[in-house]
Amino acid sequence: MPVVRVKKVPCCGPESSCCPPPKAPHKLTRVSHEWTLSDSLGEIRCRLGSFRLGYRVSPGLYAIGEPGADSDLLVSANYKLSFDKLRKELKGLSAWILVLDTKGINVWCAAGKGTFGTEELIKRIREEDLSGLVSHRRVIVPQLGAPGIKAHEVRKETGFRVSYGPVEAKDIPAYIRAGYKATPEMRTVAFGAFDRVVLTPMELIPAAKWYLVFAILMLAFFGVSTKGITFAGAGEAYPLLVLGIVSVLSGGLATPVLLPYIPGSAFAIKGWIAGLATTVAFLLIGGTGLSVPLAIASLIFFPLASSYIALQFTGSTTFTSISGVKKELKYALPVYIIGALSSVALLVVHKAAEAV
Amino acid sequence: MRYLKDVATLELNDALCTGCGRCAEVCPHAVFEIENRKAVITDRDACMECGACASNCEFGALKVGSGVGCASALIGGMIKGGEPVCGCSDGKDSACC
Numbered sequence: 001m002p003v004v005r006v007k008k009v010p011c012c013g014p015e016s017s018c019c020p021p022p023k024a025p026h027k028l029t030r031v032s033h034e035w036t037l038s039d040s041l042g043e044i045r046c047r048l049g050s051f052r053l054g055y056r057v058s059p060g061l062y063a064i065g066e067p068g069a070d071s072d073l074l075v076s077a078n079y080k081l082s083f084d085k086l087r088k089e090l091k092g093l094s095a096w097i098l099v100l101d102t103k104g105i106n107v108w109c110a111a112g113k114g115t116f117g118t119e120e121l122i123k124r125i126r127e128e129d130l131s132g133l134v135s136h137r138r139v140i141v142p143q144l145g146a147p148g149i150k151a152h153e154v155r156k157e158t159g160f161r162v163s164y165g166p167v168e169a170k171d172i173p174a175y176i177r178a179g180y181k182a183t184p185e186m187r188t189v190a191f192g193a194f195d196r197v198v199l200t201p202m203e204l205i206p207a208a209k210w211y212l213v214f215a216i217l218m219l220a221f222f223g224v225s226t227k228g229i230t231f232a233g234a235g236e237a238y239p240l241l242v243l244g245i246v247s248v249l250s251g252g253l254a255t256p257v258l259l260p261y262i263p264g265s266a267f268a269i270k271g272w273i274a275g276l277a278t279t280v281a282f283l284l285i286g287g288t289g290l291s292v293p294l295a296i297a298s299l300i301f302f303p304l305a306s307s308y309i310a311l312q313f314t315g316s317t318t319f320t321s322i323s324g325v326k327k328e329l330k331y332a333l334p335v336y337i338i339g340a341l342s343s344v345a346l347l348v349v350h351k352a353a354e355a356v
Numbered sequence: 357m358r359y360l361k362d363v364a365t366l367e368l369n370d371a372l373c374t375g376c377g378r379c380a381e382v383c384p385h386a387v388f389e390i391e392n393r394k395a396v397i398t399d400r401d402a403c404m405e406c407g408a409c410a411s412n413c414e415f416g417a418l419k420v421g422s423g424v425g426c427a428s429a430l431i432g433g434m435i436k437g438g439e440p441v442c443g444c445s446d447g448k449d450s451a452c453c
């Protein structure tokens with residue numbers, strides 16, 4: 001099937017808000033099931049995170065196949081990856097897709113923020129005049145969008161009944177065939193190794209920023225000596241700089257990827273274990289000749305840094321609860337603060353011993 | 357994979373529940389079962405506090421404390437003593453999560 005891309009709002013720009021949406025009934029975009037090479041490349045860039053902003057589909061109504069008045073009506077986010085996935089999985093079916101404006105964010109995150117929400121859904125159903133378009137009164141909303149939706153309000157306001165579709169787009173054809181019924185497996189989220197790997201850039205990028213601050217502080221600290229600012233002492237900072245990278249990777253990459261295999265259920269503890277293992281390994285193998293205070297400071301600081309970074313990963317999982325993260329922080333935060341302070345104290349001890 | 361035990365804030369008010377089954381439909385962790393026309397919490401520790409069940413229960417039978425989940429927001433909230441504010445949810449169209 002040819003890819004027909006007709007811009008729905010041929011206005012001043014794709015995201016333009018300067019002109020009202022056209023009132024012409026159902027001037028819509030027809031999309032293909034096929035993925036082009038640029039779609040696949042786009043997926044890779046999306047995953048890398050840097051292109052997540054602006055990787056959007058225009059909100060509105062889309063037709064897939066040759067839908068009619070009795071065709072199914074599915075709701076999606078305007079995150080291109082969610083939308084592309086949906087149209088790929090609907091291969092061979094004819095359906096309507098209503099794309100909500102979620103600011104280019106996927107269904108799950110947008111539902112948490114409320115942009116994939118009751119009001120937006122009601123507004124789009126009205127704007128696209130869906131009650132005139134289809135004869136039935138069922139909208140299929142992805143189950144992961146449910147936190148943002150009050151199904152009963154949608155029904156009250158528009159007459160449309162929300163049926164929650166399966167978690168994964170690939171189960172949609174089976175779900176429809178079964179008479180809009182999902183099996184328990186289709187209703188639960190898995191959190192596999194692949195999901196964990198694709199999410200790690202989200203943790204590593206902010207951690208990299210912190211690392212930069214850490215590196216500058218270290219270079220400055222070791223650069224200052226009784227002889228003024230020299231870079232002679234900066235050499236001492238190198239093992240610590242490498243340890244910094246090691247702790248970022250152990251908390252931000254190794255912990256998420258090896259999650260089920262690291263003991264403990266608290267993320268702070270898992271991250272600490274991973275960080276301790278890598279720090280000890282580095283100190284033993286590296287034989288870096290760190291002074292005693294610096295070695296002790298390393299053993300305190302870097303596992304805690306790894307623990308902190310691992311704790312951030314709770315924001316990306318699909319099974320951690322906020323109350324759980326709060327509980328972790330209640331215990332972990334004081335430890336982080338004490339650990340950081342004592343590491344600084346040990347640095348000063350090292351410096352003082354050197355000056356003598 | 358399981359997270360911490362006994363932390364979920366999920367509450368079910370039996371008297372209000374009509375057994376409509378919505379909660380079981382939306383829950384991504386199979387926390388509910390419908391038995392004798394009432395919802396039953398069968399696996400509370402699996403709850404991730406996404407809020408889907410509470411927002412879709414037409415009869416107001418469910419309550420769960422959901423909100424900003426990122427740890428750095430919670431830390432900010434704990435230190436400043438206020439509600440957690442997520443740096444990303446300031447309405448600037450950010451796609452951080």
Ligand code: SF4
Pocket residue numbers: 368372373374375376377378379380394395412413414415416417418
């Ligand atoms: S959605 Fe509410 S009323 Fe319906 S079964 Fe669940 S708790 Fe009961």
Ligand code: SF4
Pocket residue numbers: 366382383384385386387402403404405406407408409410420
């Ligand atoms: S808050 Fe989410 S995970 Fe917890 S019971 Fe409700 S729907 Fe299930």
